[in-house]
Amino acid sequence: MLRLDGATVRFGDRAVLDAVDLEVAEHEIVCVLGPSGSGKSTLLRAVAGLQVLDGGRVLLGGADQRGVPVHRRGVGLMFQDHQLFPQRDVGGNVAFGLRMRGTGKAEQAERVRELLDLVGLPGAERRSVAALSGGEQQRVALARALAPRPRLLMLDEPLGQLDRGLRERLVVELRQLFESLGTTVLAVTHDQGEAFALADRVVVMRDGRIAQSGAPVEVWSRPASEFVARFLGFDNVVAARVTGVVADTAWGKIPVPEDSPQGERRLLVRPGGVRLVPLEGRPVEREPAWTVESRTFRGSHVAVRLRPVDGPALDAELPLREAPEEGAAVGVAFRAEDVVVLGDELP
């Protein structure tokens, strides 16, 4: 459906998109994720035809889009601030793309009715958009983008301004809607939760390049690099020397999965993979105690920060009944399946 081939955009001497290769298959939902300024919006704009490439190609359905204007690309766009027309009612907004294409009045009305049903606003045609809540405006913007049946729907921070509860509900609705319609979607967001809930595949960007691409569960469980791990909020990263299935670190010897990269590496320990073990009966000189520096109740678990005798702090996630008091001395063990030996950063 969509292919980017070495797509490059420069502002001055800085490549904001740096030879990006990306494919999106028909019916696939791809979310581009990355910190502010990593080039996500520029990528969308390049696909839409709002940004000219300095190098490489954008292909839609196999056809090079060089010189093809925005309205001829057959893509639907939905931006963060909705950009609804305040002087038009809901129906007028949803019908916009259809009017532009010269669709007949009766067909427009039928399609608008169908889309408002679909996005959960049945019968809202005559309502004023100014009187809608943020979530309702978002639905109208979505209906408007879907009305002309675009072959590719592109969303830029689609739920950006809404409050968290509403976002979490809408993201589930969006996914169900796109699945039932078979819509091909390319979305960008800086919110990992949103990307992981919505996407079949996530693409993590850094400085105009793709740092990792894969199914949500794959990226979550095996971040490719320290950058991706930290971007996903994993802070338990430590230098390690890996030999076979054991890593030597400032946190002691840590078991690692079989077939892990060997030698001098960075190592990620997911907080859920830290276990506490009783100190009694253990030779203290071999297994020095850790101190519980802080504990924070997080609802479903307790986040415990542990400090070794010498070395960086380690975060653990424990069930409430297992969480020790602040200041307690504990022993620590690691589950190999929650340890990831990180790959090298891209050059």
Ligand SMILES: Nc1ncnc2c1ncn2[C@@H]1O[C@H](COP(=O)(O)OP(=O)(O)OP(=O)(O)O)[C@@H](O)[C@H]1O
């Ligand atoms: N027209 C422009 N002229 C100069 N620099 C630009 C222009 N548009 C974007 N940039 C720069 O390109 C970089 C990437 O911008 P882009 O909007 O693609 O990032 P982003 O990942 O979408 O960020 P955000 O999450 O903050 O929207 C930024 O550093 C931005 O300042």
